[in-house]
Amino acid sequence: MNPDPALTRHATPDPRDGRPRADSPGALFWWLHVGGWSGVFLVNYFSALANGKPAEYWTVLFAVAATGFLGTLGLRRLLRACAQLPPARVALVMILPVLLTAAAMALAYKLVTDLAWCRACLPFTRFGYFSYLISQLYVVVGWVSLYLVMTTWRKLRMQTEAALAATAMAHQAQLKMLRYQLNPHFLFNTLNAISTLVLDRDNATANRMVQGLSAFLRHSLDADPMQRVTLKQELDAIGLYLDIEKTRFAERLRVDARIEPACWSALLPSLLLQPLVENAIKYAIARRVEGGTIGLRAAREGGRLRLSVIDDGPGWAVLDDGGAPPDSAPRGNRVGLANTRDRLRVLYGEQQSFELRNRPEGGFEVTMTLPFETAGVPRE
Template sequence: MTPDPASPPPPAPSQPTIEPSPAWSGNALFWWLHAGGWGGVFLVNYFSALANGKPAEYWTVLLAVATTGFLGTLGLRYLLRACADRSPVRVAMLMIVPVLVIAAAMALAYKLVTDLDWCRQCLPFTRFGYFTYTISQLYVLVGWTSLYLVMTTWRKLRMQTEAALAATAMAHQAQLKMLRYQLNPHFLFNTLNAISTLVLDRDNATANRMVQGLSAFLRHSLDNDPMQRVTLKQELDAIGLYLDIEKTRFADRLRVEVEIEPACWSALLPSLLLQPLVENAIKYAVARRVEGGTIGLRAAREGERLLLSVLDDGPGWPALDHGGAPPDTAPRGNRVGLANTRDRLRVLYGERQRFDIRNREEGGFIVTMTLPFEAGGAPRE
């Protein structure tokens, strides 16, 4: 049981727009952090000054200094944003002069307020005090700059992570859709040929029944969301539509046996997972033999696992009896359906699934799939 080449994959799905996170430096969060930070600096310095014997009027000096720092670092923000594409070392070098200028401006604000006699008792004891005050503000400015760089770097990394996750999800969905839409053109070709033959033979009733069956199957396969899982009952109903078409072609040469444990009818699986395997069996175990053949569909539950099997009583795959290669290294006409089904399971379930193929001892070929047993609604793949 091996598949024919699949039809070309459908056009790539349109990519959803990735909405980036809003820039923390341009929204309310920045202003809360910025204002709260400088407000905290003001309060810490004021209470520290009171504890060291400064007069209550010292708040005027500290308010002027904090306001200068507040406005100065706003300008520093635009410089940092302009240097966003540079290396961290270059950014640090470029920020040295602006930080020194803002620190000097804060010391100047300190001197102007004290010179206006608003707080004569706040004057430093020596001129060197102004210099030490300027140096002390460098700690605050370097801390502000470092925090800004850390947060902007974190934001960039988060956006890159979100974009990578979105791209991975889109690739995952595109792969599932491509695998799901790989319908074998030979099925349509053979069915239309059979309908044409029936029309030429004036067997209009059979031809009409075959057209209706083909229409129902195509409507089900194309209207169904390829990202949706279905219950085993729904899957077998869809396979029934397909087999009705093939039974019109092969009549009594095609025999189907279904063995499903009652607990498995509500189990979930990818839609139209079994169709390419059934089509394989028909091509290699039924169509090529005068006496036709039997196809079996089985489902059983083993603990938390669902076991699905598609088997036939045809000639099997001789290469497997001689240590043959797996499906994806076989000739192209022998690999698409098996590889398609195996890849769908691998993308959806990862290491939680198994896909096995072998020849049966009593003759024929069998594909066995082991999936996690899930029942209930139909969550998206």
């Protein structure tokens, strides 16, 4: 007597033989429907025996249960046809069919008793038939109510799953866009440098830069943008990038990396640090004749990983109240920092922080904190 939890019209086929699986929605309805009405029959029969009815009373109850079994199949078809109507309209549409189904069950009771299959089962008064009709009406209303509850629950669950899937897909698309938006800036700068070297006939240096660029791009394109990497893998990628830039700047570019040993296996989004290092080179190294130093820091603070990219350049004269680049800052700088901040926000929500500041001793610092994770972490 249980309702169909399915919203589809067909059972899911078993991929092995094409038949409906036992756990598919359509198959589940039939298990529940047959089991429910069988339960109604058995409960009523044992209750009747306990109240002194003869053993042959099963014929009456079987006829009533069979009528209810078939009648509620018709109600099921009608409910599925009305699935898109408002609840109030559904209730109005179902009043007459429910009454007719209950009446058919009461009629089956009367016909079986009138055929003298069970003389001892006859009611003593006509009111007995009416009371039996009312009792069957309760059964049918219960079936319809349970059907609506289960189908509504299943519909809400499917809508929730669809909303979660859509949100996850949107986050993945956003993360991929933010990740791949970073690469062209570096690529254009490197290609311009190679072009300059070729024009200057410095073929050996140009060749080294092409080889370095090839290694970095291979590493970048082979890495899954939705997969976290260890800090060691991230710094290896940064090393490929810095090898290219050292070809351009030679002794003008210096790197100072201070990584706590416990942080090497920490997980973080791939190529998270590259745009920050690129910004430091562009605004703190390239514009100064003497060049400068880029510092990479990683430390564990309890359950959090703290990452910093620092330089000893001129810094920024002004930061807005939120510690973000002002609108007057160069657009490339704002894009790289904004993309990094947005990647962290989409991936970690309130569990991350992204801070910018001018260092008291000179230079600029970008600091990020995120959960310290080393294994068993889902993809971005």
